[in-house]
Amino acid sequence: MCGICGTVQYGNVQADAQLIERMIGAVRHRGPDDCGIYTDGQIGLGHARLSIIDIAGGHQPMPDEQRTSWITFNGEIFNYLELREELTKKGHQFGSHSDTEVILHLYQEERERCVERLNGQWAFAIWDGPQQRLFLSRDRLGVRPLYYTRTHDMFLFASEMKALFVCPEIRRELDLHTLDQVFTFWTALPPRTPFKNVYQLPPGHSMTVQNGQLRVWRYWHLDYEPDSEIGQGSEEEISEKLLALLKDATRIRLRADVPVGAYLSGGLDSTFVTALAKKLVGQKLKTFSVNFEDPQFDEANYQREAASFLETEHYSVRCSNRDIARAFPEVIWHAEQPILRTAPAPLFILSKLVRDNGFKVVLTGEGADETMGGYDIFKETKIRRFWQRQPRSSTRPLLLHRLYPYMESLQRQSSAYLSNFFRIEEGAPGPFFSHQPRWQLTAKAKLFFSAAAKSDLDGYNAIEELRGLLPDRYYSYEAFLQAQLLETFYLLPGYILSSQGDRVAMAHAVEGRFPFLDYRVVEFAAKLPIRMKMKVLQEKYLLKRCAQGLIPGSVQTRPKQPYRAPDALCFLEPEAREYVDELLSADCLCRYGVFDPGLVAKLFEKVRSGRPISVRDNMALVGVVSTQLLMHQFVHATQQ
Amino acid sequence: MNFQQEVRQFVIDNFLFGREGQLSNADSFLESGIIDSTGVLELISFIEEHFGLKLSENDLTPDNLDSVDKVAGLVARRLATRQGAT
Numbered sequence: 112m113c114g115i116c117g118t119v120q121y122g123n124v125q126a127d128a129q130l131i132e133r134m135i136g137a138v139r140h141r142g143p144d145d146c147g148i149y150t151d152g153q154i155g156l157g158h159a160r161l162s163i164i165d166i167a168g169g170h171q172p173m174p175d176e177q178r179t180s181w182i183t184f185n186g187e188i189f190n191y192l193e194l195r196e197e198l199t200k201k202g203h204q205f206g207s208h209s210d211t212e213v214i215l216h217l218y219q220e221e222r223e224r225c226v227e228r229l230n231g232q233w234a235f236a237i238w239d240g241p242q243q244r245l246f247l248s249r250d251r252l253g254v255r256p257l258y259y260t261r262t263h264d265m266f267l268f269a270s271e272m273k274a275l276f277v278c279p280e281i282r283r284e285l286d287l288h289t290l291d292q293v294f295t296f297w298t299a300l301p302p303r304t305p306f307k308n309v310y311q312l313p314p315g316h317s318m319t320v321q322n323g324q325l326r327v328w329r330y331w332h333l334d335y336e337p338d339s340e341i342g343q344g345s346e347e348e349i350s351e352k353l354l355a356l357l358k359d360a361t362r363i364r365l366r367a368d369v370p371v372g373a374y375l376s377g378g379l380d381s382t383f384v385t386a387l388a389k390k391l392v393g394q395k396l397k398t399f400s401v402n403f404e405d406p407q408f409d410e411a412n413y414q415r416e417a418a419s420f421l422e423t424e425h426y427s428v429r430c431s432n433r434d435i436a437r438a439f440p441e442v443i444w445h446a447e448q449p450i451l452r453t454a455p456a457p458l459f460i461l462s463k464l465v466r467d468n469g470f471k472v473v474l475t476g477e478g479a480d481e482t483m484g485g486y487d488i489f490k491e492t493k494i495r496r497f498w499q500r501q502p503r504s505s506t507r508p509l510l511l512h513r514l515y516p517y518m519e520s521l522q523r524q525s526s527a528y529l530s531n532f533f534r535i536e537e538g539a540p541g542p543f544f545s546h547q548p549r550w551q552l553t554a555k556a557k558l559f560f561s562a563a564a565k566s567d568l569d570g571y572n573a574i575e576e577l578r579g580l581l582p583d584r585y586y587s588y589e590a591f592l593q594a595q596l597l598e599t600f601y602l603l604p605g606y607i608l609s610s611q612g613d614r615v616a617m618a619h620a621v622e623g624r625f626p627f628l629d630y631r632v633v634e635f636a637a638k639l640p641i642r643m644k645m646k647v648l649q650e651k652y653l654l655k656r657c658a659q660g661l662i663p664g665s666v667q668t669r670p671k672q673p674y675r676a677p678d679a680l681c682f683l684e685p686e687a688r689e690y691v692d693e694l695l696s697a698d699c700l701c702r703y704g705v706f707d708p709g710l711v712a713k714l715f716e717k718v719r720s721g722r723p724i725s726v727r728d729n730m731a732l733v734g735v736v737s738t739q740l741l742m743h744q745f746v747h748a749t750q751q
Numbered sequence: 752m753n754f755q756q757e758v759r760q761f762v763i764d765n766f767l768f769g770r771e772g773q774l775s776n777a778d779s780f781l782e783s784g785i786i787d788s789t790g791v792l793e794l795i796s797f798i799e800e801h802f803g804l805k806l807s808e809n810d811l812t813p814d815n816l817d818s819v820d821k822v823a824g825l826v827a828r829r830l831a832t833r834q835g836a837t
Binding site: 524525527528531532551552555558559709710713714717722723724725726727 | 764765768769770781784787789790791792793796808811812813
């Protein structure tokens with residue numbers, strides 16, 4: 112895994128090698144093993160390398176045989192051996208054993224359509240010298256990041272926005288619309304980023320830059336087809352097909368010239384991936400986990416059981432509120448976006464544990480919840496839809512008690528209140544039926560926006576913007592599938608794989624690999640009947656069946672517990688005092704202008720009082736602190 | 752300060768963070784979005800601790816808790832019952 116950057120000058124202006132050096136320097140943490148730049152005429156490319164495949168021969172930026180086209184690549188192409196063999200048969204000659212070179216040769220054959228043949232996780236740019244065109248692409252599900260911006264005479268791209276900001280011409284200004292989106296969906300809607308005039312290439316998209324013109328297009332579509340032929344077979348047959356796919360997805364994700372470890376959270380998904388990997392590796396696998404001092408978040412018992420059952424060499428790190436408080440500013444520096452939960456911080460601490468043990472690559476279970484129907488929101492949607500069919504039923508809303516068993520505050524609610532919070536409306540469900548209660552709850556944290564920010568937003572409606580981004584077919588899906596699409600295409604790339612994934616892992620130069628996000632698995636899952644994903648109220652039904660016998664029974668049957676971490680209370684720890692006191696001071700809040708100082712003071716006072724605090728208040732405080740950090744680290748830094 | 756004022760002050764401090772706005776004592780907390788899905792537990796804690804009352808599961812309905820007036824009414828009824836019993 113690596114960091115990439117580059118510029119294309121318009122007109123006859125030469126690329127600025129020093130600028131490329133400064134840009135790649137800003138993302139050097141992503142690739143501490145090697146570094147290279149290439150400039151020629153209008154093009155400049157930079158690369159910071161984390162050496163994983165072909166340690167000796169994979170230096171980048173890498174040219175083709177004619178040295179007219181050059182690539183800078185962040186990621187892994189897991190099917191590169193098969194592609195290389197195919198290309199060799201067609202007469203291509205390779206000078207290295209890297210997957211990078213395979214992309215270049217495939218590009219020679221298939222041009223922009225080459226990405227349709229790739230199975231992997233990538234963000235890359237190819238300078239096509241003869242065409243004087245830059246081709247950029249990002250993997251189907253957005254595992255790897257790619258940002259871009261432009262000035263009057265230059266196009267710039269990079270793995271992280273901080274590399275763009277080293278160019279003095281790029282203004283750093285918070286995009287309040289994006290903030291509104293984060294305070295609704297937990298994530299920005301691509302192509303927006305937290306900064307005005309800085310964009311992300313959406314997952315599953317490619318783009319070209321030629322003669323100063325940008326062209327962006329989607330190269331991958333996912334259709335949910337719950338009535339497809341795949342679902343016509345017996346459960347056993349379907350389960351076997353899924354297992355075969357998962358085995359192969361794991362097999363090709365073990366391709367590396369360095370040892371591969373695994374995250375082991377104690378849940379079904381990571382335990383299953385570890386079990387599959389262990390069978391393939393055939394030797395003791397090293398596994399890593401984070402656990403918590405606070406027992407309501409801790410899964411150490413399940414982690415120990417899984418490690419013992421799978422006979423892995425297990426390492427864990429214990430995370431306290433103080434650890435989260437200490438790490439939080441650095442987490443925001445890497446995440447480059449406001450967050451409403453502290454959950455990325457323990458994963459930042461975990462990636463350090465991995466790196467300290469000499470590992471660069473880990474397999475993880477991310478993606479199973481989205482693709483195989485694991486999240487509670489799917490269960491919530493199913494219960495609410497069931498209730499909606501008889502809205503006056505007094506017994507159907509009782510099922511709401513089956514939701515969120517790990518959230519004591521919700522479990523203590525009376526039925527009358529639960530019904531009210533998850534309330535349904537008569538008639539056909541609207542297009543955002545599944546997520547409406549959650550988004551409404553999150554959006555309440557916008558109460559703390561300043562009057563000036565609210566005025567600038569001028570009635571902006573983030574949900575309307577989302578409506579304009581969704582494909583037409585979304586509106587014909589059942590609510591369950593709509594929920595899956597929203598989770599898979601927005602929260603997954605924008606938060607789970609970014610703030611909780613790439614950014615906190617790459618902070619310590621650790622690469623995550625995700626068998627459940629192999630596009631073959633994702634496309635297969637999209638064709639499964641809904642009952643295979645959730646049978647009655649049993650989540651990930653088919654996946655559990657697949658995993659039977661391969662993982663401990665206790666892990667297989669345990670109640671679903673999503674990964675969570677302590678939130679607002681972390682900011683009361685001494686390790687947070689210095690930055691929180693400053694960032695939440697009336698002076699600082701006024702200077703940055705995003706939040707109302709009076710309201711924030713009352714919120715912080717409430718958290719400090721020790722009184723119970725709601726989900727809204729928890730999210731609001733984390734959101735305020737993280738946004739203030741972002742302002743301090745990025746926006747305000749230019750104003751000094 | 753009577754029950755109604757005490758409840759109102761708590762709601763303003765705790766849920767509106769000091770911004771009284773247009774809050775009327777009859778406004779539904781749920782309809783107006785003043786109390787979120789877990790905020791009602793804060794309200795219950797306040798009633799139990801501030802007024803020394805113990806609420807039962809049957810008390811925890813919007814009919815009893817969904818506005819300043821309704822909460823004040825619940826508190827008054829419970830305190831009257833307790834005084835009557837002693």
